[in-house]
Structures are given as C-alpha cells and as structure tokens.
Ligand code: SAH
C-alpha cells in the first residue's frame with residue numbers, strides 16, 4: 001500500500017516535470033510553526049525541485065507560492081491571512097499557483113473562511129495528505145481545478161519521498177507523527193492525529209545516509225519523542241543508543257520529550273553517550289500543580305522538580321530549556337508565582353514563553369475562567385524579566401571554559417567571524433578560517449553577550 005502510493009506520486013512528479021520542461025519556474029515557500037513543519041517543508045521542497053521548480057526568496061518572482069501553516073497560537077493565523085492578501089495582488093498582476101498546506105488546513109472553520117473570503121487559492125492540503133502534493137499539483141495544473149485535499153484520517157507513514165534539506169551540516173529527522181496527550185490548551189492532537197512511529201530501520205538508514213553525506217548533527221523530532229515505539233521492545237532509549245552508534249554523527253539532539261514519559265532508561269542512555277546534547281528541552285508549561293492538572297499534563301510541580309533533580313544527579317553537566325504558557329484559564333497570581341519559583345529553581349538555559357491563546361475545539365477554550373489579556377501580558381513581562389536576568393547569570397558560568405563546538409558557518413551579523421553552538425545550544429561567535437566549517441573544534445569562551453557568547457580558538 002505504502003510503496004504503491006509512493007510509486008504513484010513519483011509518477012506524478014515525472015508528469016509535472018514533463019509539463020514544466022523547458023520552462024524556468026520558481027517557487028516561494030513560507031513555513032510557519034515548529035521544526036516538524038520545517039521538516040515537512042523540506043519534503044515539499046524536495047518534491048517541487050524534482051518537478052522542475054527552483055527556490056526563490058522573493059514572492060513576486062514566484063510561479064508557485066506555498067504556505068505551510070501552523071495553528072498552535074492565534075498569531076500564526078493573522079500572519080497567514082496577511083500573506084494570502086499579498087498573493088492576491090501577484091495573482092492579479094501575473095498569475096501564480098497558490099498552495100496552502102499544513103496544520104491550519106485541518107481546521108474546518110479555517111477552510112470555510114478560505115472558501116468564503118479567499119477563494120482564489122489553487123490547492124489546499126492537510127497534514128495527512130502532504131505526500132500527495134505532486135498529484136494535487138498535477139490536477140490543479142492540468143484540469144484547472146481547485147483542489148481541496150484534506151482528510152481527517154491519520155496519515156500513513158510514507159517513506160522514500162524526495163527531500164531537499166535546508167542545511168548541509170545539521171539535519172532534522174522526524175521519528176514519529178501525531179500526539180496522544182491532549183493537553184487541554186493544545187490543538188496539535190486534533191490537526192496531527194494520533195501517535196505513529198516510524199520503523200527503526202527507516203530512521204537509522206536515513207541517518208546513516210546523512211552521515212555519509214557529511215552531516216554531523218542530527219535532531220530527532222516528534223511531539224512527544226519519548227513515547228516513540230518502533231517495535232514492542234524498541235522505544236526511544238534504544239533508538240537514541242543506535243543513533244549514537246552511527247559513525248560521523250557527532251551531536252544528537254531531540255525535541256520534545258514529555259516530562260511524564262522521561263524514563264530512567266532514556267536518562268541512562270544520555271548519561272552514557274557524550275554525543276547527546278547536554279541541554280534537555282523539558283516543557284514545563286506551568287509551575288502550579290493546579291494549573292498542570294487543568295492542563296492535563298499528568299505531573300505535578302514536585303514531580304517535575306524531582307525529575308530535574310534525578311537527571312542532574314545522573315548527568316551533572318546537563319542544563320535545561322523549557323516552554324511556559326502564562327495566563328491559562330483559572331491561573332491565579334499564586335499559580336503564576338509557582339511558575340516563577342520553578343524558573344528560579346531550575347535556572348533554565350532557555351525559556352520559550354507563550355501567552356495562552358484560545359484554540360477552537362480544545363477543552364481549555366470552553367473553560368469559563370479565561371484570564372483578561374491585560375493580566376496575561378503583565379505576567380508575561382514579569383516572566384520575561386526574570387528569564388533575561390537569569391540568562392545573563394547563566395552565561396557567566398561559561399566564561400573561561402573550553403567548549404567543543406561544531407563550526408556551522410559564518411556569523412550572520414559579521415562575515416569575518418564564525419559561529420557554532422555549545423553542546424548546551426548556546427551560540428558562540430569567534431574568529432577563524434572558513435576551512436574550519438563543518439569541523440568540531442575547541443573554543444575558549446571569553447565574553448558574555450546575553451544572546452550569544454564570544455570565544456577564541458584554543
Ligand atoms: N509537543 C510539544 C510542543 C507542542 S507546541 C510539547 O509538548 O512540548 C509548542 C509549545 O507551544 C507548547 O509546548 C506550548 O508551550 C505552546 N502552546 C501550545 N498550545 C498553546 C496555546 N493554546 N497557547 C499558548 N501556547 C501554546
């Protein structure tokens with residue numbers, strides 16, 4: 001079934017390629033949302049390039065515009081509708097194919113809104129039909145039909161589609177799709193379906209191929225990576241261990257684990273393998289046990305802190321990063337104080353902070369005790385202030401230390417400098433010869449610049 005479908009899509013790729021022969025066509029892609037979406041976009045780019053399109057950075061130069069959407073928070077929606085408005089003008093001027101895919105297309109009210117207010121799109125597709133993009137594009141071009149290809153049945157896992165990677169040193173590999181957790185604020189389980197894990201062989205072969213091509217850093221992706229189940233007796237701990245055995249791969253990262261599923265086996269594998277990044281992303285969401293219960297996170301403040309302590313005892317050089325939501329329905333001032341307390345105790349290396357955003361269809365959206373915007377913003381600012389203060393303090397501990405760094409390229413702001421990251425994901429900028437790019441070298445940290453560190457080759 002799986003192979004037949006992929007063979008079919010490869011035939012559509014050939015058909016579109018034939019139609020596009022001798023034409024010079026460009027595509028523009030905008031990806032919103034998380035790393036999983038970025039990885040999906042790499043697959044869409046792979047298909048598009050095989051079909052004869054070249055990537056361009058200016059939407060106005062494009063013959064095909066593709067938006068890969070996110071709906072985890074409201075601001076992603078605002079951004080999309082703004083962008084679609086821009087495409088309307090280009091369509092009127094010169095004609096362009098507009099394709100919109102991804103998580104937001106799984107929401108009925110959004111598709112209705114598109115059909116009502118933005119009916120000039122050519123293709124919409126959801127998260128379960130991404131692999132059918134060549135077929136959808138073929139039908140849109142040849143039959144001049146408007147395509148609405150969104151289904152609500154969990155997509156199968158399709159292997160072997162083309163992929164065009166953004167980077168040639170570090171690569172992301174999706175190990176599982178979907179989520180079963182239904183945190184009450186979150187739309188992801190509704191738009192991505194239930195958990196499905198890729199087979200260990202498929203993942204390991206993909207990473208071996210990447211290593212052969214010279215990739216040195218791998219990030220394993222999933223909404224809840226530590227509930228990965230490749231086989232009955234093969235969980236995330238085994239996968240991590242096998243990934244670390246692959247020659248050529250020097251750094252292994254993963255996002256996101258769920259605190260409730262962080263087993264001792266996984267902790268032991270991390271402790272044993274120096275290749276695994278020493279920053280663990282451990283989404284807290286809230287420091288209040290009451291709020292955590294209402295969020296359906298299945299751990300308390302105390303259990304979270306216990307887990308941090310246990311991991312630190314087994315892996316002393318580990319640091320943590322996290323996600324926090326402020327202003328969840330019913331969050332009292334004292335609940336928020338509990339969040340600040342956990343931030344102070346764990347001294348997170350990095351905190352991704354979000355203001356709670358109501359999502360249609362989730363349980364929290366129906367809760368009556370929604371928090372006024374003003375209070376949400378006040379809490380957000382207070383949290384941000386604490387996090388920034390801690391970032392400066394956290395950085396200080398790096399000064400004078402020697403860090404092993406994979407040199408990723410020239411610094412974005414100064415092309416005379418090189419850049420890379422510590423095992424704990426801190427950006428380090430230093431002077432050096434470009435030949436060092438894609439090598440792992442030792443750097444002595446000399447200066448704390450808040451969002452990055454300055455270093456010297458040692
Ligand atoms: N599966 C991952 C992340 C999913 S989305 C995990 O569980 O960690 C990334 C982050 O967005 C979440 O961790 C959460 O902090 C935030 N988020 C999700 N839904 C949100 C909402 N409705 N409002 C605000 N932030 C939200």
Ligand code: SF4
Pocket residue numbers: 179180181182183186187188189223224258
């Ligand atoms: Fe959303 Fe929770 Fe699943 Fe993460 S674990 S994707 S926050 S439901």
Ligand code: F3S
Pocket residue numbers: 032033034035036037069070071072103104188191192
């Ligand atoms: Fe957004 Fe979908 Fe990721 S909703 S956060 S792009 S899984």
